[in-house]
Amino acid sequence: MTASVFTCLWRQLLPFLIVLGLALPAAAQEFLDPLVAFKPEAKALDDKTVEVRYSIAKGYYLYRDKFKFAAEGATVGTPVFPAGKKKHDDNFGDVEVYYKEVAIRLPLETAQSGPVSLKVTAQGCADAGVCYPPQEQQLSVTLPAPGSVSAAPAAAEGDALGDESGHIAGLLKNAGFWLAVSSFFGFGLLLALTPCVFPMIPILSGIIVGQGHHVSRSKSFLLSLAYVLGMAVTYAALGVVAGLTGTLLSAALQNPWVLGGFAGVFVVLSFSMFGFYELQLPSFLQSKLSEEASHLHGGHLAAVFAMGALSAVIVGPCVAAPLAGALLYIGQTGDAVLGGVALFAMALGMGVPLLLVGFSANTLLPKSGPWMEAVKQAFGVILLGTALWLVAPVLPAALVMAGWALLLIVPAVYMHALDPLPPRASGWQRFWKGIGIVMLLAGAALVVGLAAGSRDPLQPLKALAGSPSGGSAVAAAPAVPFTRVKSVADLDARVQAAGKPVMLDFYADWCVSCKEMERFTFSDAKVQAKLAGFTLLQADVTANSADDKALLQRFNLFGPPGIIFFDAKGKEIPGLRVVGFQDAPTFLQVLQRAAPGT
Template identity: 30%
Template sequence: MALPLPSFPMRTLSFFSGVLIAAFAMAGTLGVTPVAAQNNSLKSTASTEQVRAELMAYAPQGVPVGQTGALAGTGASVAAGQSTQEAPVWVGLQLTHAPHWHTYWKNSGDSGLPTELEWTLPPGVMAGDIAWPLPRKFPIGQLANYGYDGTVLLPVPLTITPEYKPSAFSNTLDVKLKASWLVCRQECIPQDAEFALQIPLRSSTALNGSAFEAAFKSQPQQVEGAHRIELRDGGKRLSVRVEGLPSALQGQVLEMFPETPQVLLTAATPATAGQAPTPSTWSQRWDGKVWTADFPLSPDRSESPSMMPLVLVSGGQGWRAEVPVEGPWPAVAQAATVSPALEAALKANADSQPTTAPPNTAVPAATFMLALVGALIGGLVLNLMPCVFPVLAIKVLGFAQHAQDKRAHRVSGLAYTAGVVLSFLALGALMLGLRAAGEQLGWGFQLQSPAVVAALAVLFTVIGLNLAGLFEFGSFLPSRVATMEAKHPAANSFLTGVLAVAVASPCTAPFMGASLGLAVGLPAMQALLVFGAIGLGMALPYLAASWLPAVARMLPKPGAWMIVFKQFMAFPMFGTVAWLLWVLGQQSGIDGAAALIALLVALAFLLWAVGLGGRTRWSMTALSALALVLLAGAIGPNVVKPMEEAPASASVSTGQRWQPWSHERVAQTLAAGQPVFVDFTAAWCVTCQYNKKTTLNNSDVLAAFDAAKVQTLRADWTRRDPVISAELQRLGRSGVPVYVLLAPGRDPVVLSEILSVADVKAALGRI
């Protein structure tokens, strides 16, 4: 008697592929995760190679809605020395500069432009001026600039007027900002970005309080007195007199920063003791309690102010004096929109920059063909990933079943290939579309969604239980539905290809990272060709086998071994579920993983019950279905609820080897002269975990890190992080793993995705 041939039911794939498609669509619509739906759709950060910018808010007493006496002060009042606490709501742009780069103060000096902020606020809310922190002087050759390096916050007070009347359903004050700045080293690069932020109306906002308090302390204090500026030497020099400074400053050397641009000679140097004034030097002295200075005018002067605000700085503290000018000004030089020095710097920068293709432009044919070959090879290597093996093992049963049916074999191969290629194209198009809409996404983004991870865990549990023999679909489905697989074997193969892509795409492999990184910057058609090449590479082994008769003849004939093999293949399925539960635990915490385990047990109970016979079947099915519904309502939300992150100060100790990655930590470490190794990883990335166990935790590698005094940082991309996504894009990658070694004064070194001890030690030996 012929034994029944086991096969994977098309009905299971059909149903759960629909669940997965819905989960993917929801992930794309809602920003991939529930947290993203609430926060990450608003971009509060922007990063370039030179600057990381972040929009921040500070409202320790909340937003005073409907309080007529709670109007915020303006930037001018703060600059005039009034208390910064007059403004109950503050927003600000924090700029973190890469080493040796700087942006500019309100008076940028000879060759810069001040940072500009353009706000979009609800009716009844007004933004004041920037409360500029104390600047520093940057001499550059014969020029000098005023500005900031390191990290600086530019705070701005908000005025909440009685006319601000949010709707009853509004919980936030929506703030939008368009900012532009000029960042310079020896060359200058204009940059701009748009930001958005939501400030809670009914709770305090003090997460960034320390940054704002530091900015407030860096504000100059107002000095009152009979100050005076006199024009001398035929209007070529200014004599400055400032009274009322603290007595502790008497006898000290002060730095002077004029707020009015293009008046004084910014690059003037202090005169030595006893030196006569020259056209390029300035001098200062104390006449009792009065500070006086003699300063040359700029030959390119374009302003003739009657009042000159001056900021005097000593020891990190500042004082501001509004000084009237006495005497007639000489004729001014012709005003220029951009100073000649800045224009020359921008032109030199443009000439020195290598010509690169702007985003979404075609690349040379040779480069594009290399990307296609790399994508094809990367797709081939995906078949070796352990997350793909359980799905491909299902097809082994199909191979054996159709070993003597050449036509069925070929149809199955074509259908499987179509499922794989079209799925890669669909995921690629979704990612490109979301990125074009402004989302910071990378390849594998679907497994950053707890909903998608949970759906895959449910799907693999059902597959495993079916393969183990716990239930058969034919026992509770109508006969017409139960025979659909026999009538539509091609659809079964197609959906198997879809499933294979769903679990394989996050497993980036050698040659694949660079190709995907290139693809996201190509025109849509070329980018989709790269994604299609990855799918073709993944499906190629099965496609070739289905069309080569020699492979079919090598397969064993159908028999009893297939039942044993079918039951054995349930265990890789359950192993995949265990991996997915671990991934979910990294996203939703132990409560989310435990909730999904309980729901999977309840689902298994239901599937067992519907396979029973007689009256017992109906009573047990009703009981198990009720239990599943009650559990889903009680603990189901925990599955997709994002885990709250502990503050970095509480979760990371200074001596811990792998510190969390951030732009600030990289910049600070490099500025201290220490190399940095960054591991861009994710819990759902199998290659990442393999490299971590075999290489990054290797004692020889750790000893090499210590010998080279390398700071090791880890950028965890398990959950969606737009900042990490942007950094991966800057490195020319679109997924993880990515390993980067940085050393002061050197270009970043990106290592291979399949990491070895020898690779890491060789890279460390070159720094």
């Protein structure tokens, strides 16, 4: 069975692989147009400094001493070049050249802020032997008003950037192809059990269980593989689009209607697990598909592939450091091939637990009988929990807590938590009754905590925790007093008026890692004491509006969570960006570096 599936897939993929194999050598023998081989772009670092960055194609280089710069209505100072690579050139002798990328800083003297037209000239060659004449291009850059906020000068350079996403972008720039790809597979393994991936396990498990007790190990593994490939292809495609456009599509889909619709799919699936109905197509379509599926054992593969793709978009929109690093690399270099392959490898690493689920399903699941029905019902409850988890960010906290209480109490009743055991109860009956009692107690704790004013499902009784004398309740850790910023202009004004270090936090209601930072990091007493020395700003990008996108793009971020630090003069502190979740001890070290004297 398995061999026939792989044979069919191989026959479909083989023509594409042959075409790709023939195309690559042919493409390698053609020289690029100079406008493609050397791509310049310019951005303002502040009101008196512009950075001109050249992205250089693989196998090509630019001469350091051939650059020329001029500006209309402004005077260009002495350019600041980074160190290049020494090279013996047949045309110019011993020279200094740049491969892959070069960023040059230009001091500008101008009477006013606003748009400036730059004329940049560069000359380069290909390692294969052809040299190009000097290439002159016009660039436009807008100088900010004096004193406005900008990203750190080194923020786009992976080698100089101290934060993790910058180092990862540097890995892609400087490492070999296979080293970069294998490293991202390792990053995926590290991300495999994060809150962004873990919810996919019950989704896939529910799909496998829904196949019934006839599912074999090979079929369950193929279902898992189809799901993981759907997830991986989607991560790679959306990552490339995000890197080239600067917008994370999955963030745009995190709205109540989309989340509610996807949660509704899981509710429908869960009810079918409970036996309320059978999900099937009309008979005439079913017979046709059954006839086609007989040629390919495992006719549900395409549907499972699509579910994996949807899960990647809806369930896992978090921006962790490896993803941010890959998106940063793609955006800076335009190398969508390496960036996309790296993201594909990362998604495969994230899918390893899912493949293990598929491989072990045949061993772990009961073969037949009433146990199978019980397991299906258990996964129905898990799918309901997944649906609630999806919409939790857009629902009131009290409603979410009540939902978790119901998901614990109702199954506990069905597990006979309130019924006496029969006289000759088996060990399994006693075990399931014990599980039901635990679930019932947990659900009751949620109900009591909800009535007492608690809104944290993980700590429902915290509001009832009394003082040692039994007096008043202990107040929860106070929320961090962030001031919301609505636009880039609002941010500029507040940072310049602060007069002390500033922390800018990017947040969204749907961001799981943002919630983790609130619950486990910002609530820490030592962290809150250290934050007292900062002006605390927060950009809520839940709505993904034009202003939200502008704030993210200002700092080359693709989505939350992200934390930026500014010094007392309003300049970003290089190397201190926080992308993804950080625990309290690690974050304390970052705060100490951002403001050593506080």
